[in-house]
Amino acid sequence: MTDQRNAEDSSGRVDGASARRNQRPRYGMLSNTAFMMAQAWRGRKSALAICLGTALSAATISILNLFVAPTVLTTIEEHASLTSLFAVIGLFVAGLMLANAVSAYCDTNKLFSYVEVRTSLLRLINEKDARTSYPNTLDAAFNEAESKATDSCSNNQAPTEAIWTTYSTLLADVIAFAAYLMVLSGLNGWLIALVVATTIVSYVVGLRLNGWGYRHRDEEERYVNRLYYLYRTATSRDYAKDIRVFGLRRWLDDLWNGTMRLYRGFLARREGMYLWANVVDVALTLMRNGVAYAYLLWIALSQGMSASRFLLYFTAVTGFTTWVAGILEQCSTLHRQSLDLSTLREFLAWPEPFAFDGGEPLPCDTAKTYEIRFEHVSFRYRPDGPEVLHDINLTIHPGEKVAIVGLNGAGKTTLVKLASGFLDPTEGRVLLNGFDIRRYDRRDYYALFSAVFQEYSVLDVTVAQNVAQRIDGVDIERVRWCLDKAGLTQDVAALPKGLDTPLGRAVYEDGVELSGGQTQRLMLARALYKGAPILLLDEPTAALDPIAEDDIYRKYAAMTDGRTSLFISHRLASTRFCDRILLMKDGRIVEEGTHESLLASGGGYAKLFDVQRKYYRSGGDSGQTDMDHGTAAMEKEGAGDDVSRG
Structure with missing residues (x-):
């Protein structure tokens, strides 16, 4: 139906929400770090302790390894006693054993804590997805953000779990860097300045190159979504018969292979940018190491220094350049992971067009009567799309049974979605007992309805x-x-x-x-x-034969006495029991009245009913076949309207 096509077309719309996807991330690394810490504090506090323990133990091991050999060598140079030498060695061994024990404990238990934090974020994503306003589910940008957010929590290597390893490694690198820097502070200051300068250059270049993937994330998501859709279609039982009967396998394979080629090309471009970032980092690291080693050799040969001091400086310079490279690498990794976290947080903070917890409470009282009124309601699925409904004025009285009929694309389902609060009008208002439904908690409003949709x-x-x-x-x-x-x-x-x-x-x-x-x-x-006090039936009996459908509707006529009811049906004869019938065409209500009065008026309803009635034969399979032919003929009659609207 055209209503459904409009809904599907809206998934490709470009509005303010999707425009936000092309902007810079709203959340930086510090903000995302605070977010993850808060998430761990609310969920699994041990994740924080394990992350800190891993960093401190790794830094301690590095620092002890830096000093162990020079300290032992200094003890020997000073001709200390054997007891003192063994005492020094014992202290270092004990320190290393303790640090390694802490490291092993953290490494064994980190998986459970980190996974729990990641799954807590998955729960937030699922809750957002399940509770979001209905229009968001029709927005391609929202669905793409949901897909990207889910990907960031999909496995153990996903950013929301791997980021804890990045945090602990980066913290360990920073602590060790500070310790090594203190050791090297006795050397010439220009060496430290060189390290700082190359660090800044490497970070800026890496930041720019590693951000390429985020800036082109929309392109990646298009490929991933297409591949996922093709996989889901090819493996779903819903399409199994069609694939076999119509021989769609080759076509699906071609679509898959073509999309995969495009995706591989995108990945090659992205990894090429990451490779250049690594090349720049390696070049700067080599320059730092070469200059530092040459300077140490010059001091050792020209000024003289003890063997233990030379060993300390040489080891410190070697480790120092390693920590610089490590910090740069972890900063780049953290930046990429933070970009994914930013996408996740953007999804969680996606604006809701409907009022929920902040709306006015609306208790559901089954003993109370409800009136729904449309005041100059117009609606379009896209800001730049055609109007699906045009200036609708309609009052559905308490306890009234109203049928909505018309050709495909007339706007029937959209009208019901507006009445039930799944959509808000582009123009005009929908009122419940005289009050705009937008003032109420939308979940409370939903509680007023029982519904069967297509x-x-x-x-x-x-x-x-x-x-x-x-x-x-x-x-x-x-x-x-x-x-x-x-x-x-x-x-x-x-x-x-x-x-x-x-x-x-x-x-x-x-x-x-x-x-x-x-x-x-x-x-x-x-x-x-x-x-619920209001009943909505949107083509609820499409799979039933006309006799069974008539039986169901007669039962509903008896069961819904006193309840406000809205029915959509293609088969006009099934709506005889309704108090009022609305005939819709091109998004407008063109006729309304009882079944008898509309037939007597000889208008569009009577014409469509005659088209169906002449095909109708009561009873049996033939009745089903003839009735279906009548429905098809009625839709063919209005095909020109559908084409002109499309």
């Missing part, structure tokens, strides 16, 4: 749990009543475990898969179980 979800749990939409506290008698009203009692009784039969085979090996018609009846039972 796209529904069946969870891999039992029949009873699917109806009740909960694991515990299921009212079995109410479940039975709802299934009976939906016409599923006999079907469920025939299942191996009755109400306790698991549905789907993704979790349970003995799971049962219902037919399309049975699934739609199950969804109707689920809507009944909730018992």
Whole structure:
């Protein structure tokens, strides 16, 4: 349907949210470090202790190794006693053993702590994804940000876990660097200045080159999303029959290989930039080492110094250049990881167009009546796209049963989404009992509705749990009543475990898969179980034959007395029981009235009904076939309207 196409088209829109993706990251390394520390403090505090313990033990080992040989050599040069020599060696050995023990303990236990922090971030991502405003789910930029945020938490090498290793390594390098710098402070100051200068140059160059991946992350995400979509399509049972019947394997392979070639080209460009960053770093490191070694040799030959002092300086210079290179490498790594963290935090901070916890509470009172009113409502899925609804003025009175009919693309589903609060109007207002629904906590507003939409979800749990939409506290008698009203009692009784039969085979090996018609009846039972004061049915019986559909609607006519109800249907005869029927065309309500009054007026509704009625034959499979032909003919009749709108 055009409504669905509009929704799908909106996934490619470029609006203010997606424009933000091309801006510089909102969060720097210090901000992201504070974020990770706070996340660990709230979740697994041991991650902080292990990170600090790993850094201190590694720095201690390096510093002890720096001083052990020169100190022992100094003791020998001073002709100290054998006891003193053994005491010095023993102290260093004890210190190294203790530091290595701490390092081994941290290394053994870091995985559990770091993983828990990473999974806590995954929970935040999942919560954001599950609780976000519905329009965000239609935004390509939001979905891309969600994909990138999930990638940053996907495995043990992902930035949200690997960053702890970067923190500990960088801290160890900085501590060791400071210690070695103190040792070398007795040398000429220009040597230290050279090290600082080359460090700054290397960091700036590395920062620029290593940031290439982040600046081109949108391109990477396009390739990754295409590959994931192709993988999901090629391996899903939903497409298995089509792939085999229409011979789509070669086509899917070509699409996969073409996308993979583009992705490999992108990766080659990205790694080439990273390689140049490493080349610059290596060149500067070689220059530092060469100058430092030449200076030490000159001092040793021209000014003379003890063997222990020369060994200390020589070891310090060697280690010092290593720490400089290590700090540069870890800073570059931390910068790349921080860019991924920035993307994650941008996703978590993605603005919500709807009011949730900050909105006005709206208690759900099943004894209360509710009126929904549209005031000059217009809507478009994209800021630059066509209007799907045009200046709608409509009042749905308390307890009224309203049917919405029309050709594909008339705007029926969009109208229901606006009424149920999944979308907000581009212009105008949707009012609940006279108040704009945007003032309320949107989750409280959702609680007012029971709904069956065209796209529904069946969870891999039992029949009873699917109806009740909960694991515990299921009212079995109410479940039975709802299934009976939906016409599923006999079907469920025939299942191996009755109400306790698991549905789907993704979790349970003995799971049962219902037919399309049975699934739609199950969804109707689920809507009944909730018992909300407003009922929405968006083509809920599309998989049923006309006779079964008529039976379901007659049951709903009796069951929904006193409840506000909105129905969408292509089969006009199924809406006879409604108090009012709205005929929509091109995003406008062009006719409204009862079934009889609309037929009597001889307008568009009567014309469409005649198109369907002449194909209709009551009873049996032939009735289904003829009715479907009638529906197809009705849609063909309006095909020109769809084309002109597209």
